[in-house]
Amino acid sequence: MTNLHESDSKSINNSKKTVRQKKSAPNTDCPGVLSRPRFSLRTHILLMFILLSSLSISLVVGSAIAINHIQKKFSFFQISEKYLFDIVQARRWEKNYFLYGTNLEDAAQSANNAKIILSDNLEKVTIILSPEETATVMQHLDKYRELLQELTVLEKNRIKNTEKKHEIETSLREHGAEMVKLAAALVHNEQNSINAMLKLIQRIPVYILAVVLLLTTFLVCFFVKRLIKPLKLLVESTQKIAKGDFSPIPPMCKYRGEFTTVELAINQMIQELQLREVAMVESHKLRAIGTLTAGVAHELNNPLNNIMLTAHAMLEDHKDLSEDELLEMINDLINEADRSRKIIRNLLDFAREGESISEPVDLGVLINETIKLAQNQIKVTGAKIETQIQTHLPQIRGDKQQLKQVFLNLILNALDAVKKDGTIKISLKQADNPGFLSVQVEDNGCGIPAYILPNIFDPFFTTKGPGKGTGLGLSVSHGIVTIHGGQISIESEEGKYSRFTVILPALHVPADLKSHNHSSRWMDMLTGG
Ligand code: ADP
Numbered sequence: 001m002t003n004l005h006e007s008d009s010k011s012i013n014n015s016k017k018t019v020r021q022k023k024s025a026p027n028t029d030c031p032g033v034l035s036r037p038r039f040s041l042r043t044h045i046l047l048m049f050i051l052l053s054s055l056s057i058s059l060v061v062g063s064a065i066a067i068n069h070i071q072k073k074f075s076f077f078q079i080s081e082k083y084l085f086d087i088v089q090a091r092r093w094e095k096n097y098f099l100y101g102t103n104l105e106d107a108a109q110s111a112n113n114a115k116i117i118l119s120d121n122l123e124k125v126t127i128i129l130s131p132e133e134t135a136t137v138m139q140h141l142d143k144y145r146e147l148l149q150e151l152t153v154l155e156k157n158r159i160k161n162t163e164k165k166h167e168i169e170t171s172l173r174e175h176g177a178e179m180v181k182l183a184a185a186l187v188h189n190e191q192n193s194i195n196a197m198l199k200l201i202q203r204i205p206v207y208i209l210a211v212v213l214l215l216t217t218f219l220v221c222f223f224v225k226r227l228i229k230p231l232k233l234l235v236e237s238t239q240k241i242a243k244g245d246f247s248p249i250p251p252m253c254k255y256r257g258e259f260t261t262v263e264l265a266i267n268q269m270i271q272e273l274q275l276r277e278v279a280m281v282e283s284h285k286l287r288a289i290g291t292l293t294a295g296v297a298h299e300l301n302n303p304l305n306n307i308m309l310t311a312h313a314m315l316e317d318h319k320d321l322s323e324d325e326l327l328e329m330i331n332d333l334i335n336e337a338d339r340s341r342k343i344i345r346n347l348l349d350f351a352r353e354g355e356s357i358s359e360p361v362d363l364g365v366l367i368n369e370t371i372k373l374a375q376n377q378i379k380v381t382g383a384k385i386e387t388q389i390q391t392h393l394p395q396i397r398g399d400k401q402q403l404k405q406v407f408l409n410l411i412l413n414a415l416d417a418v419k420k421d422g423t424i425k426i427s428l429k430q431a432d433n434p435g436f437l438s439v440q441v442e443d444n445g446c447g448i449p450a451y452i453l454p455n456i457f458d459p460f461f462t463t464k465g466p467g468k469g470t471g472l473g474l475s476v477s478h479g480i481v482t483i484h485g486g487q488i489s490i491e492s493e494e495g496k497y498s499r500f501t502v503i504l505p506a507l508h509v510p511a512d513l514k515s516h517n518h519s520s521r522w523m524d525m526l527t528g529g
Pocket of ligand 1: 409463464469472
């Protein structure tokens with residue numbers, strides 16, 4: 001017992017040391033994480049906000065500019081209409097003068113007004129009409145005004161030069177007609193330009209809507225991809241962890257961000273889980289050792305009694321005994337001591353502290369050794385053990401202690417389930433799945449009700465009373481079998497039987513075993529990776 005206590009505290013100290021070492025691991029284990037460029041979700045959202053805000057601001061500014069432009073166009077349209085009006089008015093007064101001899105001054109006044117309008121808005125007119133046309137307009141208007149001036153002078157001096165008047169009238173008509181034509185063109189062009197602008201403004205909301213829709217769709221898709229991909233990886237990783245694969249999860253994003261923190265936290269959790277798994281295996285093993293120790297003590301009684309009796313007989317009768325009889329008794333003593341040593345060695349072997357060792361294992365031998373470990377419990381229960389171990393099977397690779405723990409759990413559970421005359425059948429054979437060996441532990445005990453079957457591999461699930469069951473046996477066994485690249489399954493019928501089947505990969509691993517679901521960690525050990 002003292003030895004067990006010492007090994008207990010050693011194991012606890014070791015676990016603590018490992019925990020401490022592993023706790024600092026995530027920072028040192030993931031140097032790649034720190035070298036990844038930083039691009040967090042916060043930056044994403046900020047960029048998206050800036051982009052959408054810039055778009056909205058440009059739209060508002062664009063609309064303001066367009067409205068302002070239209071306003072200017074409209075006011076210039078009014079000016080060009082006024083110009084046309086003055087030109088037309090000048091021509092009307094000019095006609096009146098030639099018909100009735102009136103309104104010559106009015107005609108000059110209207111022509112002057114037109115000239116003022118044109119001079120004030122020359123730049124804009126040049127944009128609407130071409131510079132050449134603008135120059136022509138100016139020439140016609142100046143000529144028209146000159147002719148009106150000449151006519152006014154003739155009129156003031158009362159000169160009755162009919163020929164000159166007629167010449168002026170013809171020129172006035174020519175320039176006047178040109179002026180009206182160009183003024184009408186100015187109004188017409190400006191009107192067309194306003195109409196085109198209004199049409200454009202009508203279409204702008206449609207364009208804006210299309211751009212906003214496209215941009216939003218792109219941003220949403222981009223954002224969803226950036227969120228969904230790591231989340232999907234996260235789900236896959238947690239499913240892998242649930243299946244017992246504790247390899248660190250791969251990077252979820254190219255960039256360093258919020259998901260990197262999640263990734264580091266999960267990898268740290270994986271390390272913690274690994275430690276807990278080891279602690280769970282240890283704690284359950286300690287409990288099994290407790291159970292077995294009582295049996296071993298009982299088991300040791302027989303050889304020790306025999307040794308005692310033989311030694312007493314030798315002490316009392318050694319003078320009367322022949323040399324041959326003495327030799328026989330000494331041999332008995334050696335045999336009994338050897339039997340005791342084997343019993344103790346078997347228990348010590350199971351209780352041995354240490355790292356998980358992967359070595360070739362003969363499952364047949366291992367099963368027989370495990371049955372010996374449980375020998376006393378078997379005797380106490382009075383159950384019958386039937387073994388069917390196929391010979392010439394390939395070895396497997398694994399940790400002997402851990403595998404013994406699996407089969408011991410199954411045998412102890414079967415012993416708990418059967419009555420006095422129950423039978424436990426233990427068989428080893430080639431599994432249906434090529435490259436795998438199959439171990440079955442079947443009992444004709446109480447069986448397992450269908451409604452609790454899905455829970456029996458859960459940690460701490462037990463139907464046994466307080467102090468009797470821990471609910472760790474099957475969960476620990478499941479973990480051990482999984483990391484050995486195998487599977488454990490159960491078939492049972494309440495009141496009739498329970499059959500546990502453990503499938504483990506043989507040492508000559510077929511190529512397709514590498515793709516086996518849960519075996520990655522163990523496969524690395526098998527292949528020396
Ligand atoms: P424990 O034995 O400490 O309860 P286990 O994880 O080994 O924990 O088993 C969980 C439960 O599964 C048991 O409480 C029992 O109800 C059921 N069980 C396991 N093996 C058998 C069996 N051979 N026959 C009937 N029930 C079983």
